[in-house]
Every structure is written in structure tokens, then in C-alpha cells.
Amino acid sequence: MNYTNGKYVFDIQNLNCYYGSFRAVKDTDLSIESKKITAFIGPSGCGKSTVLRTFNRMNDLIPSARVTGEVLFHGQNLYDPDVDPVEVRRRIGMVFQKPNPFPKSIYENVAWGARINGFKGNMDELVEQSLRQAALWDEVKDKLDQSGLGLSGGQQQRLCIARTIAPRPEVILMDEPCSALDPIATLKIEDLMRQLVKNYTIIIVTHNMQQAARVSDYTAYFLMDRDDRAGLLIEYGVTNEIFTKPKDQRTEDYITGRFG
């Protein structure tokens, strides 16, 4: 893979993830292209969220979690002993399954991440810009001082996206960002992702195959190995091809709805 021209952001090599003695993900190799949306699909327990959380070392928060292999970010292994996970997370933002705004004002929610990252510029401008990018500005511009918890679920999730992009990360990880939202709010988030991908690399985990087909450029299909229950990357490629002519029978079974 060629990293020097910036085409690829991440390159995972021989990744294995463990929770205690249980191997959750095994022998995975995967490269993520810059300024594209890559979707991880697969049934529950197939390790797709675990792989996503290696990109910003969120797995570190679980005491029993352990990783072997390499997760290269522009050629640097994120799991090198001298890499600070706090610094990693400042470059690689994350949006979670359930909207989780802070119990603070809308303005503070957006400003918070930038502030702890030492942002010195015009905060009002940054907040407005981030909320505009998250397609939320028009709905909240008159009530920036109200609590973020007062918004609807879809608005809260867009607020979380605004909060994630305010510190200007390079990558946005999304862990099933629409699973708690209704179809209309989901479509809004998907439109937003197509806008954001012009400036950011996006990796999304989704249970919703139609969503992966609609929104992503690349798709990776994970499945749990029947023998040792470890997650495994089955097939990875351009979304169109994965959904129209999958090479692996197991991928075809999944996307045609035969199971999962």
C-alpha cells in the first residue's frame, strides 16, 4: 500500500484483539482509504466494533482488552509503547451508538473538545462552523445556551457529530450512529456523512446493510468464525462490487438476507 501520497490513512496488519483470554478478532489485514467512507458490516459479535475501536484506542478503556499486530496510522503503529492514546483520540474522533451529549449547553458541547485540545482561535466562529457542517446550525442557532439534552435524538446525534468535528480531527469513527434514530433522522445523518467525507475520512460500523450500500465507498464484511467464535474479515472491497457480485459465498448469504 502506498501511504506517501496520502491515499491510505490506516493500514491494519495481522490484527488480533483479545478480551481476557477470549480472542474477539483474529488475523485481520485491512487498509482504509483517505476521504472515503468505509463501512464495516456483519452480524452481532463479529468483531466489527472492536476493530473500529482499535483505530482510536478506545479499547484501552476496557481493562482486560489486549491487541497484537499493527494498526498503522500514516505508517506509525498506534500501539507502539510510546504512543499516547490521548493524542491519538485528538486526531481520530468518534461518534457513538447512542447520542451522548454532555449535560451542558449546546454551545459548550461543541466547544468542549476544542477547548481541551488547546484551541486558541475564535470559539464562536468554530462553534458556528462546526454546527453548520453538522447541518444543525439553523435548528439551534437561537438556543445555543440551552441544554444539549433538550434536543431530539437525531438532533443530539448531529450535535455529537458537531462536537466530534470541532477539534478538526482527520478521521471520524462512527459506531452504529443511527441505530437509535428513526428513518428520517437516519437519512439526515447519511446526507451529512456524504458532505463530511469531502474533508474527513469516515469509518462506520452499521447493522443496516442498506445504509452501508447507500452511504459507503468501501465495505468490509466481518463474520464470527464458527469454531473459535473469533471475528474474522471475510471480504473487503468497493461497496458496489460487494453488494452486486460478492466473491465469497458467506458475504452473498449475508447481503441477500439469508441470515444475520
Next chain:
Amino acid sequence: MTVSASTRTIAKTAAAAKSDLHKRLRLGESFIEAFLFFCGAVSILTTLGIVFVLGKESLLFFTSGEVTLWEFISGTEWQPAIGRFGIWALLNSTLMVTAIAMLVALPLGLAVAIYLSEYASLRARSILKPVLEVLAGVPTVVYGYFALTFMTPFLRSIFGDEIVQIYNTAAAGIVIGILVLPLVSSMSEDALHAVPYALREAAYGLGATKLETAIKVVLPAATYGVAAAFIVAISRAIGETMIVAIAAGAGPSFTFNPFESAETMTGHIVRISGGDLSYDSIDYNSIFAIGLMLFVMTLTLNIISRHVVKHFREEYE
């Protein structure tokens, strides 16, 4: 007509034979229910009884003609022998002891709570929590002598014997602070623990350090719960009796110097009622007036804390 009526009768008897749906008398159930109601009622009746006794005796005190309500709540001298009943002589030292106790218990208790909830490993938690519970289980009389025989000499060795009196509010206050520390830390920890994990994840995901997450996200989100812990601790410190009776001094004195001896409201009640006090004297009635005052103070604080906790629950449940 007749046919349908007879059919109905047949249907009825058939059903009756099959299963009897009449209500049954279950004596055991009723008895248990009555017993549980009685247990609940006892605590309410006790409270009402206390209010009644306090109110009745206080009324005698204020209607005795020797003291007016105004003198009572504004005076700074408490000398029953010469008819001076100014509550501030006692209230001031109670508030001072409480303030000193809070200066010790609030920062320490909050620090312990943050450590337990955000930093401690399972192992550290499993050691520290039982130790704190032991601290809460020490009899207050032991704390009293701890204040008198350890804390006071300790303060004297720092500030000098001529400045720190044998009995003083500082030593009593510090030790009460240690007494309520487990209360503050355990209630605050519950509040911090109740903050959803998703908020911590959000903060970490933005590149926050552990300290930034704890201080700037978790603690503000738990404000109401922590505030409730503080209020309950204040209420507990105001009512604490044994430690102040032993270590704070035996004689009302209106002073703002924490190194001088000064009797608190609770300490005064204990000392006076321990002596040979005749039942219909003004002195006897006066301790009920002090008791009523204490009761009103702690009741007010507990009501405030209930409201604060309710507010906290509304935010997250």
C-alpha cells in the same frame, strides 16, 4: 324463552362446578400487610411525638415570661442563672464546629469519591471501601477522646499551648470532619457512579485525559448528587453530640476563635440534662427550645437535600 333461561342455569352450574372464582379470605396475607403498615406508621408516629414534646416544652419556655422569642433568637449570651437565653452563644459554636468539619470532610470526601469512582482499580476499591466503612462505624465517644487526647495536643504542638485551649472547637470540628468523611465520600461516589458511562466515552473520544474527564465532565454531571451528600453531611455535623461534649468545651461562649473553648447546642443539652435539673424549671424547658431549633435546622437541610437529589434523578433517569 324458557329454553334459553334453563340453558343459562345449566351453564352457570357447570361453571361453578368447574372453578369457584369467589374472593377468598387470606388471613396470613392480611396479617402481614397490617404488620408492615404498623412498622411504617411507627416511624411517622415517633416523629410526630418528638415534634409534640419539643413544641410543648418550648411553648412553656417562651410563655414563662422570663424570655421573649426575640431575645432567644438574637441574644449572644446564654446564662440561665441570670435569665439570659441568647441562642447565638451556642448556635455560633455549633456553626463554627460544622464549618470546620466541612472544611475537612468536603474536599477530602470528594477527592476520595473521585478516586474511588474514576481511578481506583478493583483491588484498591476492595480495600479502601471497607476501611472507610470501619471509619464510619467507630463509636463517636471514641472520636471524642481522639479529639481531646490526640487532635488537641497535635494542634497545640503546632500553634502553641498558650493559643490553643484544652477544650476548643477546632479539634472537635476536625474530628467531626473525619467522622462524616465516609458519608460524604460514599454518597458522592454513588452520584459519580450514576453518571452514564457514555459521557466518559464521549470525553475520552475527544482526547480528554482521565483528570479532564473526571473534573470537567463527570463531576459537573453529578453536581446535584454531590450537593446532596454535602447537605446531609452538614446536617449530621450539626447534630453530632458526643465529640463536642467531650472536646469542645463546657460553658457557652460567644467567640469566633476556633482555639477557644465554646459549648455547642448539642453539647449544652447533654451537660445540662446530665445534671440534677428539676422538671418544671426554666432551665429544663430551655433545652427543649434548643432541641427544637436543632430539629428545625436539620429538617430544613434534609428537605433541601431531598429536592436536590430529586433534581439529580430527573436529569438521568
